[in-house]
Amino acid sequence: MxxxxxxxxxxxxxxxxxxxxxxxxxxxxxxxxxxxxxxxxxxxxxxxxxxxxxxxxxxxxxxxxxxxxxxxxxxxxxxxxxxxxxxxxxxxxxxxxxxxxxxxxxxxxxxxxxxxxxxxxxxxxxxxxxxxxxxxxxxxxxxxxxxxxxxxxxxxxxxxxxxxxxLRRGRPVLARSVSVHLPEGTLAAGFRDLQARYAAIQMGSYPFYRDGKYGADLVLRGTDAATLADAIAALKAMLAALGGDPVETTA
Amino acid sequence: MxxxxxxxxxxxxxxxxxxxxxxxxxxxxxxxxxxxxxxxxxxxxxxxxxxxxxxxxxxxxxxxxxxxxxxxxxxxxxxxxxxxxxxxxxxxxxxxxxxxxxxxxxxxxxxxxxxxxxxxxxxxxxxxxxxxxxxxxxxxxxxxxxxxxxxxxxxxxxxxxxxxxxLRRGRPVLARSVSVHLPEGTLAAGFRDLQARYAAIQMGSYPFYRDGKYGADLVLRGTDAATLADAIAALKAMLAALGGDPVETTA
Structure with a gap:
Protein backbone atom coordinates (compact mmCIF):
# COMPACT_ATOMS: atom_id res chain seq x y z
CA MET A 1 0.00 0.00 0.00
CA LEU A 167 -0.67 17.91 -4.78
CA ARG A 168 0.35 14.28 -4.46
CA ARG A 169 -2.74 12.26 -3.72
CA GLY A 170 -3.16 9.35 -1.36
CA ARG A 171 -5.62 6.52 -1.58
CA PRO A 172 -9.06 8.12 -1.22
CA VAL A 173 -10.70 7.55 2.14
CA LEU A 174 -14.24 6.29 1.69
CA ALA A 175 -16.80 7.23 4.33
CA ARG A 176 -20.15 5.63 5.07
CA SER A 177 -22.50 6.60 7.84
CA VAL A 178 -25.38 4.91 9.65
CA SER A 179 -27.85 6.80 11.80
CA VAL A 180 -29.78 5.04 14.57
CA HIS A 181 -32.20 6.03 17.32
CA LEU A 182 -30.38 4.28 20.13
CA PRO A 183 -28.47 5.99 22.93
CA GLU A 184 -24.70 5.73 22.49
CA GLY A 185 -24.37 3.81 25.74
CA THR A 186 -26.63 1.07 24.40
CA LEU A 187 -24.65 0.45 21.24
CA ALA A 188 -21.16 1.17 22.59
CA ALA A 189 -20.23 -2.43 23.48
CA GLY A 190 -21.23 -3.82 20.09
CA PHE A 191 -19.57 -0.89 18.35
CA ARG A 192 -16.33 -1.51 20.21
CA ASP A 193 -16.40 -5.19 19.22
CA LEU A 194 -16.97 -4.20 15.61
CA GLN A 195 -13.98 -1.84 15.72
CA ALA A 196 -11.87 -4.68 17.09
CA ARG A 197 -12.96 -6.94 14.17
CA TYR A 198 -12.23 -4.30 11.50
CA ALA A 199 -8.91 -2.73 12.46
CA ALA A 200 -8.50 -1.11 9.01
CA ILE A 201 -11.77 0.78 9.37
CA GLN A 202 -11.85 3.90 11.54
CA MET A 203 -15.12 4.04 13.47
CA GLY A 204 -16.55 7.12 15.18
CA SER A 205 -19.79 7.76 17.05
CA TYR A 206 -21.47 11.19 17.06
CA PRO A 207 -24.45 11.42 19.39
CA PHE A 208 -27.53 13.51 18.73
CA TYR A 209 -30.81 14.32 20.44
CA ARG A 210 -33.50 15.02 17.85
CA ASP A 211 -37.31 14.92 17.95
CA GLY A 212 -37.19 13.92 21.60
CA LYS A 213 -35.06 10.84 20.93
CA TYR A 214 -31.44 9.92 21.64
CA GLY A 215 -29.45 8.68 18.70
CA ALA A 216 -26.06 8.50 17.10
CA ASP A 217 -24.46 8.86 13.70
CA LEU A 218 -21.91 6.09 13.32
CA VAL A 219 -19.26 6.96 10.75
CA LEU A 220 -16.96 4.35 9.22
CA ARG A 221 -13.95 5.32 7.12
CA GLY A 222 -11.51 3.23 5.17
CA THR A 223 -9.72 2.93 1.85
CA ASP A 224 -11.06 -0.50 0.81
CA ALA A 225 -14.66 -0.41 -0.45
CA ALA A 226 -15.32 -4.13 0.06
CA THR A 227 -14.08 -4.16 3.67
CA LEU A 228 -16.08 -1.02 4.34
CA ALA A 229 -19.22 -2.62 2.88
CA ASP A 230 -18.71 -5.70 5.09
CA ALA A 231 -18.30 -3.53 8.18
CA ILE A 232 -21.40 -1.47 7.35
CA ALA A 233 -23.46 -4.67 6.93
CA ALA A 234 -22.19 -6.00 10.26
CA LEU A 235 -22.93 -2.65 11.91
CA LYS A 236 -26.51 -2.59 10.64
CA ALA A 237 -27.06 -6.17 11.83
CA MET A 238 -25.66 -5.34 15.27
CA LEU A 239 -27.89 -2.27 15.60
CA ALA A 240 -31.00 -4.10 14.37
CA ALA A 241 -30.35 -6.86 16.94
CA LEU A 242 -30.41 -4.14 19.64
CA GLY A 243 -33.85 -3.05 18.45
CA GLY A 244 -32.50 -0.03 16.58
CA ASP A 245 -33.66 1.35 13.22
CA PRO A 246 -30.33 1.77 11.37
CA VAL A 247 -30.56 3.98 8.29
CA GLU A 248 -27.62 4.68 6.01
CA THR A 249 -27.08 8.42 5.58
CA THR A 250 -24.67 10.59 3.66
CA ALA A 251 -21.43 10.46 5.64
CA MET B 1 -0.71 46.52 35.42
CA LEU B 167 -11.11 31.21 36.53
CA ARG B 168 -8.73 34.03 37.32
CA ARG B 169 -9.72 37.01 35.24
CA GLY B 170 -7.53 39.51 33.47
CA ARG B 171 -8.29 43.07 32.63
CA PRO B 172 -11.22 42.98 30.20
CA VAL B 173 -10.27 43.69 26.61
CA LEU B 174 -12.58 46.33 25.16
CA ALA B 175 -13.29 46.17 21.44
CA ARG B 176 -14.66 48.87 19.16
CA SER B 177 -15.17 48.57 15.45
CA VAL B 178 -15.55 51.03 12.58
CA SER B 179 -16.89 50.03 9.20
CA VAL B 180 -16.00 52.03 6.07
CA HIS B 181 -16.60 51.76 2.33
CA LEU B 182 -12.99 52.25 1.29
CA PRO B 183 -10.73 49.55 -0.13
CA GLU B 184 -8.14 48.31 2.39
CA GLY B 185 -5.30 49.49 0.17
CA THR B 186 -6.58 53.06 0.36
CA LEU B 187 -6.70 53.23 4.13
CA ALA B 188 -3.71 51.00 4.91
CA ALA B 189 -1.08 53.77 5.18
CA GLY B 190 -3.17 55.88 7.56
CA PHE B 191 -4.14 52.78 9.54
CA ARG B 192 -0.51 51.78 9.92
CA ASP B 193 0.39 55.29 11.16
CA LEU B 194 -2.47 55.10 13.65
CA GLN B 195 -1.22 51.74 14.94
CA ALA B 196 2.24 53.29 15.39
CA ARG B 197 0.72 56.13 17.44
CA TYR B 198 -1.32 53.82 19.70
CA ALA B 199 0.98 50.94 20.58
CA ALA B 200 -1.32 49.77 23.41
CA ILE B 201 -4.24 49.31 21.02
CA GLN B 202 -4.32 46.24 18.79
CA MET B 203 -5.66 47.16 15.35
CA GLY B 204 -6.95 44.72 12.74
CA SER B 205 -8.49 45.23 9.32
CA TYR B 206 -11.08 42.79 7.91
CA PRO B 207 -12.00 43.49 4.29
CA PHE B 208 -15.45 42.91 2.82
CA TYR B 209 -17.18 43.28 -0.54
CA ARG B 210 -20.86 44.08 -0.04
CA ASP B 211 -23.49 45.70 -2.26
CA GLY B 212 -20.94 46.08 -5.04
CA LYS B 213 -18.54 48.08 -2.88
CA TYR B 214 -15.19 47.35 -1.29
CA GLY B 215 -14.88 48.07 2.38
CA ALA B 216 -13.26 47.05 5.64
CA ASP B 217 -14.18 46.54 9.26
CA LEU B 218 -11.45 48.07 11.38
CA VAL B 219 -11.33 46.55 14.86
CA LEU B 220 -9.51 48.19 17.75
CA ARG B 221 -8.89 46.38 21.02
CA GLY B 222 -7.41 47.56 24.26
CA THR B 223 -7.87 47.55 28.00
CA ASP B 224 -8.04 51.30 28.57
CA ALA B 225 -11.38 52.84 27.56
CA ALA B 226 -10.07 56.41 27.25
CA THR B 227 -7.13 55.47 25.02
CA LEU B 228 -9.46 53.33 22.92
CA ALA B 229 -11.89 56.25 22.55
CA ASP B 230 -9.03 58.55 21.45
CA ALA B 231 -7.88 56.00 18.88
CA ILE B 232 -11.41 55.51 17.54
CA ALA B 233 -11.84 59.28 17.14
CA ALA B 234 -8.52 59.53 15.32
CA LEU B 235 -9.46 56.57 13.11
CA LYS B 236 -12.78 58.14 12.12
CA ALA B 237 -11.07 61.46 11.31
CA MET B 238 -8.45 59.69 9.19
CA LEU B 239 -11.11 57.75 7.26
CA ALA B 240 -13.31 60.82 6.74
CA ALA B 241 -10.28 62.71 5.37
CA LEU B 242 -9.89 59.93 2.80
CA GLY B 243 -13.49 60.49 1.67
CA GLY B 244 -14.79 57.46 3.56
CA ASP B 245 -18.06 57.13 5.47
CA PRO B 246 -16.90 55.65 8.79
CA VAL B 247 -19.69 54.14 10.87
CA GLU B 248 -19.12 52.62 14.31
CA THR B 249 -20.49 49.08 14.46
CA THR B 250 -20.71 46.39 17.10
CA ALA B 251 -17.22 44.92 17.32
Missing part, protein backbone atom coordinates in the same frame (compact mmCIF):
# COMPACT_ATOMS: atom_id res chain seq x y z
CA UNK A 2 1.25 3.50 -0.80
CA UNK A 3 2.46 5.53 2.14
CA UNK A 4 -0.10 8.00 3.51
CA UNK A 5 0.14 11.61 2.39
CA UNK A 6 -0.25 13.89 5.41
CA UNK A 7 -1.12 17.53 5.93
CA UNK A 8 -1.72 20.22 8.53
CA UNK A 9 -3.66 23.48 8.40
CA UNK A 10 -2.52 26.72 10.05
CA UNK A 11 -5.23 29.37 10.48
CA UNK A 12 -3.70 32.80 11.11
CA UNK A 13 -5.57 35.75 12.59
CA UNK A 14 -6.44 37.51 15.85
CA UNK A 15 -10.10 37.55 14.81
CA UNK A 16 -10.33 33.75 15.10
CA UNK A 17 -9.14 33.79 18.71
CA UNK A 18 -11.06 36.87 19.84
CA UNK A 19 -14.38 35.30 18.94
CA UNK A 20 -15.07 37.93 16.29
CA UNK A 21 -14.95 35.55 13.34
CA UNK A 22 -16.27 32.03 12.87
CA UNK A 23 -13.68 30.15 10.85
CA UNK A 24 -15.02 28.60 7.65
CA UNK A 25 -11.73 27.59 6.05
CA UNK A 26 -10.76 24.50 8.05
CA UNK A 27 -13.81 22.51 7.06
CA UNK A 28 -13.45 23.42 3.37
CA UNK A 29 -9.81 22.35 3.25
CA UNK A 30 -10.50 19.24 5.34
CA UNK A 31 -13.22 18.11 2.94
CA UNK A 32 -11.08 18.68 -0.16
CA UNK A 33 -8.08 16.88 1.34
CA UNK A 34 -10.22 13.90 2.31
CA UNK A 35 -11.49 13.70 -1.27
CA UNK A 36 -7.88 13.58 -2.45
CA UNK A 37 -6.86 10.92 0.02
CA UNK A 38 -4.62 13.33 1.93
CA UNK A 39 -4.73 12.78 5.69
CA UNK A 40 -5.32 16.04 7.56
CA UNK A 41 -3.63 15.19 10.85
CA UNK A 42 -3.69 18.48 12.74
CA UNK A 43 -4.74 22.11 12.61
CA UNK A 44 -3.59 25.12 14.58
CA UNK A 45 -4.98 28.59 15.06
CA UNK A 46 -2.55 31.39 15.94
CA UNK A 47 -2.71 35.15 16.28
CA UNK A 48 -1.02 37.70 14.00
CA UNK A 49 2.22 37.30 15.94
CA UNK A 50 5.42 36.59 14.02
CA UNK A 51 7.09 34.40 16.64
CA UNK A 52 3.98 32.30 17.05
CA UNK A 53 3.46 31.90 13.29
CA UNK A 54 7.12 30.96 12.74
CA UNK A 55 7.09 28.40 15.56
CA UNK A 56 3.89 26.78 14.29
CA UNK A 57 5.13 26.72 10.69
CA UNK A 58 8.40 25.08 11.65
CA UNK A 59 6.67 22.49 13.83
CA UNK A 60 4.19 21.56 11.13
CA UNK A 61 6.25 21.73 7.94
CA UNK A 62 8.84 19.31 9.29
CA UNK A 63 6.19 16.87 10.50
CA UNK A 64 3.74 16.68 7.58
CA UNK A 65 3.96 16.43 3.79
CA UNK A 66 1.94 19.62 3.30
CA UNK A 67 1.03 22.69 5.32
CA UNK A 68 -1.80 25.00 4.22
CA UNK A 69 -2.08 28.43 5.81
CA UNK A 70 -4.94 30.92 5.59
CA UNK A 71 -4.94 34.59 6.50
CA UNK A 72 -2.60 37.55 6.78
CA UNK A 73 -1.65 38.30 3.17
CA UNK A 74 -3.50 41.60 2.62
CA UNK A 75 -2.24 45.20 2.33
CA UNK A 76 -2.64 46.29 5.98
CA UNK A 77 0.00 46.29 8.71
CA UNK A 78 -1.61 43.37 10.55
CA UNK A 79 -0.93 41.09 7.56
CA UNK A 80 2.43 39.55 8.39
CA UNK A 81 2.23 36.05 6.97
CA UNK A 82 4.73 36.58 4.10
CA UNK A 83 7.38 37.89 6.50
CA UNK A 84 6.70 35.04 8.92
CA UNK A 85 7.05 32.40 6.21
CA UNK A 86 10.25 34.05 5.02
CA UNK A 87 11.62 33.93 8.54
CA UNK A 88 10.59 30.31 9.07
CA UNK A 89 12.51 29.28 5.95
CA UNK A 90 15.38 31.72 6.40
CA UNK A 91 14.56 33.38 3.07
CA UNK A 92 14.53 37.09 2.26
CA UNK A 93 11.15 38.58 1.45
CA UNK A 94 11.28 40.47 -1.85
CA UNK A 95 8.99 42.34 -4.21
CA UNK A 96 8.21 39.70 -6.82
CA UNK A 97 8.18 41.30 -10.30
CA UNK A 98 5.52 38.83 -11.49
CA UNK A 99 3.19 39.94 -8.71
CA UNK A 100 3.98 43.61 -9.25
CA UNK A 101 2.95 43.17 -12.92
CA UNK A 102 -0.25 41.34 -11.90
CA UNK A 103 -1.19 44.02 -9.38
CA UNK A 104 -0.38 46.86 -11.81
CA UNK A 105 -2.69 45.39 -14.44
CA UNK A 106 -5.43 44.61 -11.94
CA UNK A 107 -5.52 48.02 -10.24
CA UNK A 108 -5.20 49.87 -13.55
CA UNK A 109 -8.22 47.90 -14.81
CA UNK A 110 -10.19 48.88 -11.72
CA UNK A 111 -9.12 52.53 -11.93
CA UNK A 112 -7.32 52.27 -8.58
CA UNK A 113 -3.85 53.35 -7.56
CA UNK A 114 -1.13 50.75 -6.94
CA UNK A 115 0.14 52.47 -3.82
CA UNK A 116 2.77 51.33 -1.33
CA UNK A 117 0.26 49.44 0.83
CA UNK A 118 -1.06 47.46 -2.14
CA UNK A 119 2.51 46.79 -3.30
CA UNK A 120 3.06 45.00 0.04
CA UNK A 121 1.02 42.18 -1.47
CA UNK A 122 3.81 41.65 -4.02
CA UNK A 123 6.22 40.75 -1.20
CA UNK A 124 6.90 37.01 -1.06
CA UNK A 125 9.80 34.91 0.17
CA UNK A 126 12.52 34.62 -2.46
CA UNK A 127 11.97 31.67 -4.81
CA UNK A 128 8.30 31.26 -3.93
CA UNK A 129 5.93 29.82 -6.49
CA UNK A 130 2.71 31.80 -6.96
CA UNK A 131 -0.83 30.53 -6.36
CA UNK A 132 -3.40 32.10 -8.64
CA UNK A 133 -6.15 34.30 -7.21
CA UNK A 134 -8.86 34.50 -9.86
CA UNK A 135 -10.98 36.88 -7.75
CA UNK A 136 -8.81 39.80 -6.66
CA UNK A 137 -5.40 39.25 -8.34
CA UNK A 138 -3.07 39.31 -5.30
CA UNK A 139 -1.78 35.74 -5.33
CA UNK A 140 -0.99 33.24 -2.64
CA UNK A 141 2.36 31.48 -2.75
CA UNK A 142 4.14 28.24 -2.03
CA UNK A 143 7.54 27.81 -0.38
CA UNK A 144 8.63 24.15 -0.40
CA UNK A 145 5.73 22.25 1.23
CA UNK A 146 3.94 25.30 2.68
CA UNK A 147 0.99 26.76 0.73
CA UNK A 148 -0.01 30.28 1.79
CA UNK A 149 -3.56 31.40 1.05
CA UNK A 150 -5.84 34.33 1.82
CA UNK A 151 -8.19 34.30 4.81
CA UNK A 152 -11.34 35.48 3.01
CA UNK A 153 -13.14 32.18 2.32
CA UNK A 154 -14.12 32.87 -1.30
CA UNK A 155 -10.55 33.80 -2.20
CA UNK A 156 -9.02 30.96 -0.19
CA UNK A 157 -11.28 28.55 -2.09
CA UNK A 158 -10.20 29.63 -5.57
CA UNK A 159 -6.57 29.53 -4.42
CA UNK A 160 -7.03 26.00 -3.11
CA UNK A 161 -8.63 24.93 -6.38
CA UNK A 162 -5.67 26.44 -8.24
CA UNK A 163 -3.05 24.61 -6.17
CA UNK A 164 -4.85 21.28 -5.73
CA UNK A 165 -3.80 19.71 -9.07
CA UNK A 166 -0.17 19.96 -7.93
CA UNK B 2 -1.70 42.95 36.30
CA UNK B 3 0.00 40.23 34.29
CA UNK B 4 -2.06 38.86 31.42
CA UNK B 5 -3.97 35.63 31.98
CA UNK B 6 -3.43 33.33 28.99
CA UNK B 7 -5.24 30.31 27.61
CA UNK B 8 -5.29 27.76 24.80
CA UNK B 9 -8.08 25.61 23.38
CA UNK B 10 -7.62 22.01 22.24
CA UNK B 11 -10.40 20.64 20.03
CA UNK B 12 -10.32 16.84 19.92
CA UNK B 13 -12.02 14.72 17.27
CA UNK B 14 -11.52 13.05 13.89
CA UNK B 15 -14.76 14.61 12.66
CA UNK B 16 -13.24 18.11 12.81
CA UNK B 17 -10.36 17.12 10.53
CA UNK B 18 -12.33 14.95 8.12
CA UNK B 19 -14.60 17.83 7.17
CA UNK B 20 -17.66 16.07 8.61
CA UNK B 21 -18.28 18.58 11.39
CA UNK B 22 -18.08 22.36 11.49
CA UNK B 23 -16.60 23.30 14.87
CA UNK B 24 -18.74 25.65 16.91
CA UNK B 25 -16.86 25.46 20.20
CA UNK B 26 -13.80 27.60 19.53
CA UNK B 27 -15.76 30.76 18.88
CA UNK B 28 -17.94 30.27 21.96
CA UNK B 29 -14.96 29.79 24.25
CA UNK B 30 -13.03 32.63 22.57
CA UNK B 31 -15.89 35.06 23.13
CA UNK B 32 -16.31 34.09 26.78
CA UNK B 33 -12.61 34.31 27.51
CA UNK B 34 -12.39 37.75 25.89
CA UNK B 35 -15.26 38.90 28.13
CA UNK B 36 -13.26 37.70 31.14
CA UNK B 37 -10.06 39.39 30.05
CA UNK B 38 -8.34 36.06 29.44
CA UNK B 39 -6.07 36.10 26.39
CA UNK B 40 -6.75 33.13 24.10
CA UNK B 41 -3.35 32.79 22.50
CA UNK B 42 -3.64 29.60 20.49
CA UNK B 43 -5.92 26.73 19.51
CA UNK B 44 -5.18 23.30 18.15
CA UNK B 45 -7.32 20.64 16.53
CA UNK B 46 -6.20 17.01 16.81
CA UNK B 47 -7.64 13.61 15.95
CA UNK B 48 -8.73 10.93 18.43
CA UNK B 49 -5.15 9.74 18.73
CA UNK B 50 -3.63 9.35 22.19
CA UNK B 51 -0.07 10.32 21.27
CA UNK B 52 -1.23 13.40 19.46
CA UNK B 53 -3.57 14.48 22.28
CA UNK B 54 -0.87 13.93 24.93
CA UNK B 55 1.72 15.89 22.95
CA UNK B 56 -0.64 18.81 22.40
CA UNK B 57 -1.75 18.83 26.05
CA UNK B 58 1.80 18.88 27.33
CA UNK B 59 2.85 21.63 24.91
CA UNK B 60 -0.11 23.84 25.82
CA UNK B 61 -0.49 23.28 29.57
CA UNK B 62 3.11 24.23 30.26
CA UNK B 63 2.87 27.36 28.09
CA UNK B 64 -0.47 28.90 29.12
CA UNK B 65 -2.35 29.54 32.34
CA UNK B 66 -5.36 27.54 31.21
CA UNK B 67 -6.13 24.85 28.63
CA UNK B 68 -9.71 24.06 27.62
CA UNK B 69 -10.39 20.84 25.72
CA UNK B 70 -13.57 19.78 23.95
CA UNK B 71 -14.54 16.32 22.73
CA UNK B 72 -13.89 12.66 23.44
CA UNK B 73 -15.54 12.08 26.82
CA UNK B 74 -18.52 9.91 25.79
CA UNK B 75 -19.21 6.17 26.26
CA UNK B 76 -17.88 4.85 22.93
CA UNK B 77 -14.42 3.43 22.19
CA UNK B 78 -13.38 6.49 20.16
CA UNK B 79 -13.67 8.67 23.28
CA UNK B 80 -10.15 8.61 24.71
CA UNK B 81 -9.69 12.05 26.21
CA UNK B 82 -9.72 10.94 29.89
CA UNK B 83 -6.98 8.38 29.26
CA UNK B 84 -4.97 10.90 27.28
CA UNK B 85 -5.19 13.51 30.03
CA UNK B 86 -4.20 10.88 32.59
CA UNK B 87 -1.18 9.96 30.50
CA UNK B 88 -0.18 13.62 29.97
CA UNK B 89 -0.14 14.17 33.74
CA UNK B 90 1.21 10.73 34.67
CA UNK B 91 -1.94 10.02 36.70
CA UNK B 92 -3.90 6.77 36.86
CA UNK B 93 -7.40 6.89 35.40
CA UNK B 94 -9.92 5.57 37.91
CA UNK B 95 -13.66 5.11 38.31
CA UNK B 96 -14.62 8.15 40.35
CA UNK B 97 -17.24 7.18 42.94
CA UNK B 98 -18.84 10.65 42.75
CA UNK B 99 -19.41 10.22 39.02
CA UNK B 100 -20.63 6.65 39.44
CA UNK B 101 -23.24 7.94 41.88
CA UNK B 102 -24.25 10.76 39.51
CA UNK B 103 -24.59 8.38 36.58
CA UNK B 104 -26.52 5.80 38.64
CA UNK B 105 -29.06 8.41 39.66
CA UNK B 106 -29.33 9.88 36.19
CA UNK B 107 -29.80 6.62 34.31
CA UNK B 108 -32.19 5.25 36.95
CA UNK B 109 -34.27 8.41 36.52
CA UNK B 110 -34.36 7.92 32.75
CA UNK B 111 -35.14 4.20 33.04
CA UNK B 112 -31.87 3.28 31.37
CA UNK B 113 -29.23 0.77 32.36
CA UNK B 114 -25.87 1.94 33.72
CA UNK B 115 -23.88 -0.55 31.67
CA UNK B 116 -20.13 -0.90 31.27
CA UNK B 117 -19.96 1.55 28.35
CA UNK B 118 -21.80 4.25 30.29
CA UNK B 119 -19.60 3.58 33.33
CA UNK B 120 -16.59 4.52 31.17
CA UNK B 121 -17.79 8.10 31.61
CA UNK B 122 -16.99 7.79 35.33
CA UNK B 123 -13.31 7.27 34.51
CA UNK B 124 -11.26 10.37 35.28
CA UNK B 125 -7.61 10.94 36.18
CA UNK B 126 -7.01 10.45 39.90
CA UNK B 127 -7.54 13.64 41.87
CA UNK B 128 -9.54 15.39 39.14
CA UNK B 129 -12.12 17.99 40.08
CA UNK B 130 -15.50 17.55 38.39
CA UNK B 131 -17.19 20.05 36.07
CA UNK B 132 -20.98 19.96 36.29
CA UNK B 133 -23.02 18.89 33.26
CA UNK B 134 -26.57 20.14 33.87
CA UNK B 135 -27.85 18.55 30.65
CA UNK B 136 -26.84 14.90 30.61
CA UNK B 137 -25.13 14.22 33.97
CA UNK B 138 -21.74 12.85 32.79
CA UNK B 139 -19.39 15.58 34.01
CA UNK B 140 -16.31 17.16 32.59
CA UNK B 141 -13.24 17.41 34.80
CA UNK B 142 -10.24 19.54 35.66
CA UNK B 143 -6.69 18.36 36.28
CA UNK B 144 -4.46 21.23 37.38
CA UNK B 145 -4.84 23.89 34.67
CA UNK B 146 -6.56 21.66 32.10
CA UNK B 147 -10.36 21.78 31.81
CA UNK B 148 -11.91 18.85 29.93
CA UNK B 149 -15.33 19.37 28.37
CA UNK B 150 -17.74 17.54 26.08
CA UNK B 151 -17.72 18.12 22.33
CA UNK B 152 -21.49 18.54 21.86
CA UNK B 153 -21.83 22.35 21.85
CA UNK B 154 -24.87 22.62 24.14
CA UNK B 155 -23.16 20.43 26.76
CA UNK B 156 -19.80 22.15 26.35
CA UNK B 157 -21.52 25.48 26.95
CA UNK B 158 -23.15 24.51 30.26
CA UNK B 159 -19.84 23.01 31.38
CA UNK B 160 -18.02 26.21 30.52
CA UNK B 161 -20.59 28.26 32.41
CA UNK B 162 -20.10 25.94 35.40
CA UNK B 163 -16.32 26.27 35.46
CA UNK B 164 -16.02 29.95 34.50
CA UNK B 165 -16.51 31.39 38.01
CA UNK B 166 -13.35 29.56 39.13
Missing amino acids: AEAVTAAVLLIGNELLSGRTQDANLRFIATRLADMGIVLAEARVVTDDEDQIVAALNALRTRYDYVFTTGGIGPTHDDITADSVGKAFGRRVVYDPRVVALLEASYRGRGMELNEARLRMARVPEGAELIENSISAAPGFRVENVYVMAGVPSIMQVMFDALAPG | AEAVTAAVLLIGNELLSGRTQDANLRFIATRLADMGIVLAEARVVTDDEDQIVAALNALRTRYDYVFTTGGIGPTHDDITADSVGKAFGRRVVYDPRVVALLEASYRGRGMELNEARLRMARVPEGAELIENSISAAPGFRVENVYVMAGVPSIMQVMFDALAPG
